[in-house]
Amino acid sequence: MTLYAGSIAEERRAASLPKRTGLKRIFDRNIHAYLFLLPWLIGFFGLTLGPALVSLYLSFTNYDLLQSPDWVGAANYVRIATSDPKFAAAMQVTFTYVLLSVPLKLAFALLVALAFNRGIKGLTLYRAIFYLPSLLGSSVAIAVLWRQLFASDGLINMLLWRAFGYEGPSWISNPDYSIYTLVILSVWQFGSPMIIFLAGLRQIPQDMYEAAEIDGAGKLRQFLRITLPLLTPVIFFNAVIQTIDAFKAFTPAFIISEGTGGPINSTLFYTLYLYQEAFGFFRMGYASALAWILVIIISLFTAFSFLSAKYWVHYDD
Amino acid sequence: MTDAVTASRPGQMPQRSPLKSVLLHAALIAASFAMLYPILWMLSGSLRPQDELFGSTSLIPSSLDLGGYIRGWTGLQVSFGRFFWNSFVISVLATVGNVMGCSLAAFAFARLRFGGRNFWFALMLGTLMLPYHVVLIPQYILFLELGWVNTPLPLIVPKYLATDAFFIFLMVQFFRGIPRELDEAAVMDGCSPFRIYWKIMLPLSLPVLATAAIFSFIWTWDDFFGPLIYLNDINTYTVQLGLRSFVDSTGSSDWTALFAMSNLSLVPVFLFFLFFQRLLIEGIATTGMKR
Numbered sequence: 167m168t169l170y171a172g173s174i175a176e177e178r179r180a181a182s183l184p185k186r187t188g189l190k191r192i193f194d195r196n197i198h199a200y201l202f203l204l205p206w207l208i209g210f211f212g213l214t215l216g217p218a219l220v221s222l223y224l225s226f227t228n229y230d231l232l233q234s235p236d237w238v239g240a241a242n243y244v245r246i247a248t249s250d251p252k253f254a255a256a257m258q259v260t261f262t263y264v265l266l267s268v269p270l271k272l273a274f275a276l277l278v279a280l281a282f283n284r285g286i287k288g289l290t291l292y293r294a295i296f297y298l299p300s301l302l303g304s305s306v307a308i309a310v311l312w313r314q315l316f317a318s319d320g321l322i323n324m325l326l327w328r329a330f331g332y333e334g335p336s337w338i339s340n341p342d343y344s345i346y347t348l349v350i351l352s353v354w355q356f357g358s359p360m361i362i363f364l365a366g367l368r369q370i371p372q373d374m375y376e377a378a379e380i381d382g383a384g385k386l387r388q389f390l391r392i393t394l395p396l397l398t399p400v401i402f403f404n405a406v407i408q409t410i411d412a413f414k415a416f417t418p419a420f421i422i423s424e425g426t427g428g429p430i431n432s433t434l435f436y437t438l439y440l441y442q443e444a445f446g447f448f449r450m451g452y453a454s455a456l457a458w459i460l461v462i463i464i465s466l467f468t469a470f471s472f473l474s475a476k477y478w479v480h481y482d483d
Numbered sequence: 484m485t486d487a488v489t490a491s492r493p494g495q496m497p498q499r500s501p502l503k504s505v506l507l508h509a510a511l512i513a514a515s516f517a518m519l520y521p522i523l524w525m526l527s528g529s530l531r532p533q534d535e536l537f538g539s540t541s542l543i544p545s546s547l548d549l550g551g552y553i554r555g556w557t558g559l560q561v562s563f564g565r566f567f568w569n570s571f572v573i574s575v576l577a578t579v580g581n582v583m584g585c586s587l588a589a590f591a592f593a594r595l596r597f598g599g600r601n602f603w604f605a606l607m608l609g610t611l612m613l614p615y616h617v618v619l620i621p622q623y624i625l626f627l628e629l630g631w632v633n634t635p636l637p638l639i640v641p642k643y644l645a646t647d648a649f650f651i652f653l654m655v656q657f658f659r660g661i662p663r664e665l666d667e668a669a670v671m672d673g674c675s676p677f678r679i680y681w682k683i684m685l686p687l688s689l690p691v692l693a694t695a696a697i698f699s700f701i702w703t704w705d706d707f708f709g710p711l712i713y714l715n716d717i718n719t720y721t722v723q724l725g726l727r728s729f730v731d732s733t734g735s736s737d738w739t740a741l742f743a744m745s746n747l748s749l750v751p752v753f754l755f756f757l758f759f760q761r762l763l764i765e766g767i768a769t770t771g772m773k774r
Contacts, residue, residue, distance in 0.1 A: 192598065198676045199597035206588035206607070206651070209644025214610050217621035224620060231624070278514075281507065288508075294760055295515040301756055301763070302522070305705045306723040307745035310730055311525045314738060321524055324540045354518070358767050365768035414614060417707045421727060440616055445712060450620050457616040464614060 225455035230448045242455035253456070255431040256439040262345055263435065264412040267352035272404055274356040279363035280393075293361070300357035308351070309421035313338055316347045338422055341432035348433060351418050359404040366400030367393070395480045402479045406471050413464055416441070436460060529742035551739035552747070558729055558740055561717050563747070566725035573635045573710075573721060574703040574751075580642030581650055581699040582692055588645045589654035590680045594666060610648045623712060637713045638703070650695045653766075657691035658684060694766040697759050701752050722748045 200207070225242055227235035246253050278296060282289055302308055315321045318336035326332045337343045370393065378388050419427065419435040427434030427442070440460070444453035523542050529551050531544040556563045591597070592604050626637040645651060665687075666679045674682070685692065710721045720728070726741075726748055733741055756763065 196597040199591045199595040199600070202587045202591035202595065202676070202680070203603065204587075205584045205643060206645040207603075209584070209641060209646045210606065210610065212625075213622060213641050213644060213646050214613070214618055217618035217625070218613065220621035220624075221617050221619075231627070281511065286504075286507065286511075292511050292515060293764065294756075296518060297760075297764065298522075298756060299518055301701070302749055302752060305749060305752070306707055306726045307525075307748045310726060310741060310745050311521055313730070314525075314742075315521055321521070321540060328540060361764055361767045410612075410614075414616075420707070420711075421730065424731060437616060441708075441711075444620055444623075450624075454620050457614070457619065460614055461617055464612075468612065 221454040221457060224451050225458050227451040229450040229454075231450060235451065238451070242452050243459075245452075246455060246459060252431065252434065252439060256427075256434045256436045259345060259427075259432065259434050260413060260436040263349060263352070263415065264409055266346075267349045268405065268408045268412055270349070270353045271356045271408060272359055272401065274353060275359035275404070276363050276397075276401070278356070279360045279367060280389075282364060283367045293364070296360060297357035300355040303351065303355040304417060306417060306421055309418045312347060312351050312418065313422050316343075339429055341428075341430040344422070344429060344432045348415075348418050348422065352412065352415070359408060362404055363397070363400060366397050370396045398479045399481065402471070402475055406468060409467060409471075410464055413460065413467075525742050526746055529739060529746050531739055533737065533739045548739075551737075551743035554737060555729070555740035555744040555747075558737070558744070559717070559725065559732065561720070561725075563722070563725055563744055565718065566720050566722045567747075569635065569719060570704055570721040570723070571751075573638050574700050576635075576639045577642045577703040578696050578699040580639060581645075581647055582696050584643045584645035585647065585650040585695065586654055586685065586688070586692065587680070589651045589658055590676075590684055592651070593655045593658035594679075594684070595676060607648050607651060611652065619712075626713065632713055633716045633719055635714070635719065638706070638709050642699075647699070650699065653695060654688070654691055657688055661687050690762070693759070694762050697755055697762060698766065701755060704751055 224235060226239060227237050228242075229235040282293065286292070299308075313320075316337035317323075318334075318339075320337075322337065323334035326334045335343065337347050374392050374396075375388055378392060383391065414437055415435055416437040419433045419438050420441075423429075423433045423438075425438075425442075427438045436456075437460075440453050440456045443449045443456060520542075524540075527542045527544055530547055530549070531539075531551070532546060532548040533550060533554075588607070592600065592607070622637070622641075623632075626632055629636075631637050631640075661684065665683055666674075669679050669683055705723065706721075707723045707727070710724050711727075714720055714724060717728070726744055729741055729744055
């Protein structure tokens, strides 16, 4: 009869009351909790589970919002896998983005966290400055700024001209370079993984370093043998979070390419392609199939990460 | 400076020689400047006369000119004042919804004993991994049927239904840290679960509620994807949509005005950064939030 774990008062009161029949008792025991959960339950069924199932169904249909969905079996998936050059382009762009931006971002985050870790005057101020881009970076304003930085007459080219007399191209509108401007934008936001690294570094017991010092281990050896292994859970966590996030990136590519993913699909992020199919062409069935493929990619990636964690993430103590 | 995040290690300080220390500070100052340079350049760019922006890498305008702000504010057929108001209303209502909806669910998960708790909790964690894109299209169809497209409702109502499971998770972690003796005593005094939630849990959880509220506000304010899909009428635009339209309409002709409006759109987030920096940083450090 306890509503609260280990609640003596409830049990005493229950003992003095007449025994209730089964159903009524179950109802009384659970009603409060389910009242608290009610908003979430409505949201879960109405806005998450229900829609997820509907989109799974829609992915096997053609649907344009006007006529009712037309069952086509696996045709959408077959077309995506075999004869959709834009899907292939989107995959290539997205994987390039993920594989470049995540490691670089984490490397910067770790490097700066290590510089801070050994205690430094003005830490709070430095940390705030390095964190600021993370906080502002996903806004449209910063994407607008980026468009201007890497334009043919933008700040970067002005600096290159000043420093080296080099006349840079328009980085944004050149398909060879445009994706890298987005990678730089992502790496610039290394502040939040840096903060997580800092918190992780503080968990490493000081006496380990002291013991290593006594044993004559140098700084590099201490880093490779103590810091790095003990930090692997944090590295793992940051890598998973940042990768999932990178797969879902949308706003900067949308703003920089004015919604096209161009030039020549060079900034066609996966989510941007999905958006175009759904809300540009109203191919809701096809876009649903794209969404489910994104789920599969992210799940495979996550599963792979967790499997690989056994071999490189240090978990004991 | 006693919290885990900011505490420095006094024991290690003397290990660094003065020369090394100077070099490290020089490197960090240079890096800080490089990090902030684009933002400062945008700020100074917005204050320049319109014809001066290009060809200047300096951060000091030759003369101060607020023309960009004036041209930008009324640069579209609807003034930016409207967009700011829309963004503000949506962000405030969404934040209230997130804090309410998520704290109710979190209280049940953290404190109440009921059949199926582990099952629901696992499902809730599962939704954390689910990309938003999977529910996007059916949700759009639902809100279209309800006649909610071109209203802010699709951006607000789901928050009251605790769809941002991340915040539930955040609050559950915090609630579990509050001593159980407190609510057990209240139960003995005959408090109902709702009173315990309202009178004990919420007042004791202000740090986590504030963290959730601040992130909720910033994320809603910055959100571009949601408004892009649900708001097509320029009168309903948020600041982010207004900026995007402004990019499309001015192209690269009036960067001063575009920078001016971009800067204004960052002001609320920047204010949170100034006043609640520690809360933001601790929130990230303890939960591993991505921003």
